Amino acid sequence: MAGGYDISRWPITVSPLSDELPVSWLWRVANRYGMTSAATLAALGLPQVNASVPRLETYLRRHADALAAALGTQPFPVDELPSSDGALEVELERYAVDYRIGRLPAATIRFCPQCLAESGVAWLRSWRRRTPAACPIHEVQLLVRCPECGAVPFSRSIWMTAATPPWICPQLAGQQPPSRRRRNRCGYDLRQAPTAPLGVLEADTLDRLHTSAEAAAAHSLEPVDVAGFGVTARDHLDAIFELIDEDSDLTQVLAPIATGRDRLLSSARLAFEVLDQPTAHAAADIADRHGLLDPNGRHTPIVTDASARRRPHNPLLAAVRLRSLEDVLSPTAQLTFRLASSMPRYPEPIPRCPDQVQYWLEQVPLAAIPQVLWPGTLTPWIQDDDIPARAASAMLLAKIGSTRAWSLIALDLGLPAAFATTPSALVTRMRRNGTWQPLLQALEDLATRLADSPPLIDYSARRWAAEPTLIEQAVQSIETDAAPEMLIDREQLAALLWQTYTGGDARYHPDYEIDPPPETRAPSSRRGAALVTGLIERAGAELHRLTGHPDHGPLEWRPP
Structure with missing residues (x-):
């Protein structure tokens, strides 16, 4: 218009607050205009959507420009920053993928009643999490459910059809009338929900979980001394998650159930008690007392079959369990689990694409x-x-x-x-x-x-490449007239060539079973030995050419 007004712009601007969820902002906009959230989207010309919170947020971000043009602001701050407590959530998702424990429950939007009353009724992004949490301002436990109806906020899209303020529980409750035009809703004022202060043990456990997660997220290579072993911060955090999962099943205690929070924190305290021990044997004693690190379980099994190796195992917990059993394991197991090393470990897990690796590390x-x-x-x-x-x-x-x-x-x-x-x-x-x-x-x-x-030699390739026919061709190709005073046995020379080229012994080759072994029949004089060595080197160079160069190493090699 000539006066500079935009008639397509809604007259009231409701700006998102700091750390506010986009769905919370949508609810506040709808409440300011006296409509439901679904009706607000329809009035804005956006197709109606009834979806979960993550999908709805993606939908709002996709139409951010249209929302900004109509309402004067986007559904989220332009300088949006991640939550300060997000490291634990990110590391938890990474652990679930790395250790293949299955799909974790969706993050739950918790709330602090006092913050709802003081912050302009904004539901914060830092409240959406899988793990228990406390309000850093009021030092109370974040609530998961409405104390009246027991529903989890935003767990169903029914809130989009409620023309109520964001602090009123919109979930259906009680006996519903036959008519679909009217529904009985809970209507509880969530700002008045009773809260409980965070206990000392719970606060300490949560603080240690967040500290461990932040150290793991920093990708620090500085070793952390745990139970007598030096491990990375990420392996330490994964060991905590593994012990929690073994004690209480992580996928269950993360669900928004009444006892899940207490079980998770008690399992976390037990995990810290195990890992705080100075030695592996002391940590294993605590674990055995509480039924953890089960040798027949899936977290630290003392088996080496393919089914066990398909699931990755935590190196710290594996070292603790194996070290505690080093005196009772068989010699074969001692070799397989490398019990003579400073940190015993499982064989490498079977990769999802085995053809992409040549051997386990x-x-x-x-x-x-x-x-x-x-x-x-x-x-x-x-x-x-x-x-x-x-x-x-x-x-x-x-x-x-x-x-x-x-x-x-x-x-x-x-x-x-x-x-x-x-x-x-x-x-x-x-x-x-x-x-x-x-x-x-x-x-x-x-x-x-x-x-x-x-080694500079591929012994396996040489054993397969050094066929008797090629050995014979290599021996026949060299001149032996350089040693007229010696009688050169080409069969003996072939056996010596095979031994030198493959690092084997002729008595274990079906074509060179000579008694006595060929090295005992070699010339005893220094000059004679030098002549035989020269013949072997010349024959070896020819054999290397005939076999197609299985490696580029020397004829012989010794460990440094």
């Missing part, structure tokens, strides 16, 4: 293990001339952090099928003479060294 890849362990690696427990023990030790190394069966390890290492029982015999011998624990620690140290400095 917590186990020694078979590509890094020769058929016969390198000489001098496990001295003095395993002698270099004890070839069966060195081969069995290679199988023990492959078992560290792994759920591989002994038969599969023997197959991949190129050992006979009957050799699968040899590691057990070696362990039995070591346990009888009291050297099993030192050997277990030496194997763990070797696995750590291989993880830090991986």
Whole structure:
């Protein structure tokens, strides 16, 4: 108009308050104009919508420009900031996804009656949460339900058809008349709802939960000392959630039920009591006393089958449970759970896309293990001339952090099928003479060294690539006239080439079963040994070319 007035603009502007929910603002606008929320949207030319609060908020944001043009303001502040207590809610959702515990209940809009009376009747975004909370201003517990009818605010879209102030409970109550034109509503003044002060224990528990969540959300890499282990803040928070879930079922106590809040806080206090212990054994004693960390449960099971590994397990709780049982677990379990390390752990969980990884991170890849362990690696427990023990030790190394069966390890290492029982015999011998624990620690140290400095040789690829026909071609391709004073046995040279190239022993190859072993028949003189070494190197270079270069490493390699 000429006077500068916009006739399409509604005359009264109701601005959203600080930290106010968009649905609360819509209700206040409708109440100011004496209409229902549904009628207000219809008058604004927006299609009618009866949906949950999150979907309605998305709907209001989608039409924010139209609402701002008609009402003079958007349904939410332009400089909208997240709630100061939102870290716990965000981390809880992240935990539910990471640990695959299922869908969490929707966040509940709680309220503080005194804040409703003092803040211009605004329902705050900081009130919408899954976990119990307290009003930081009045230090009272936030209420979940109307004390009159027991309904949860905004839990049903019936509030959009109520022409009542936002502080009046709009839920249906009592016996409803046959006619649909009139409905009996609760009508309770939520500003008058009785409140209870927050107890000291509850306040301390909530404060610790929020502090742990904020530390986890900060992605700090500083280790946190918990029960004698150094873990990240996120693993510490996840351990709290896991203990709460094991004690009370997290998906149930987060629902807006009468006893859910008390069960959640009591389970959280119990979780802190377990994790506040100085050692793993002390923490396990507290957990056993309350039926937590069940070895047969789904949170810390002492099993290694595929079904157990499909669910991720918390590394802190796993270390506590495994450390407390280290004296009763079998040698195979001690290898699988890496009990000789500073922090025992489960094998890696099975990824959802196994084809995208070459091997589990917590186990020694078979590509890094020769058929016969390198000489001098496990001295003095395993002698270099004890070839069966060195081969069995290679199988023990492959078992560290792994759920591989002994038969599969023997197959991949190129050992006979009957050799699968040899590691057990070696362990039995070591346990009888009291050297099993030192050997277990030496194997763990070797696995750590291989993880830090991986071999330059792919032993598994070489074992599969070094076919007898290619070995023979490589041996036949080199000239042996350089050593006229020596009689070169090409069969012996082929066996030596296979041993050197694959890190194995010829007695375990069906085509090179020579008695005595070929290394004992090698020339004893220094010059003769040098000549044989040169022949092996030349044949090895040719074999590397014939096999299609399974790796780019040297002919031989030793751990640093």
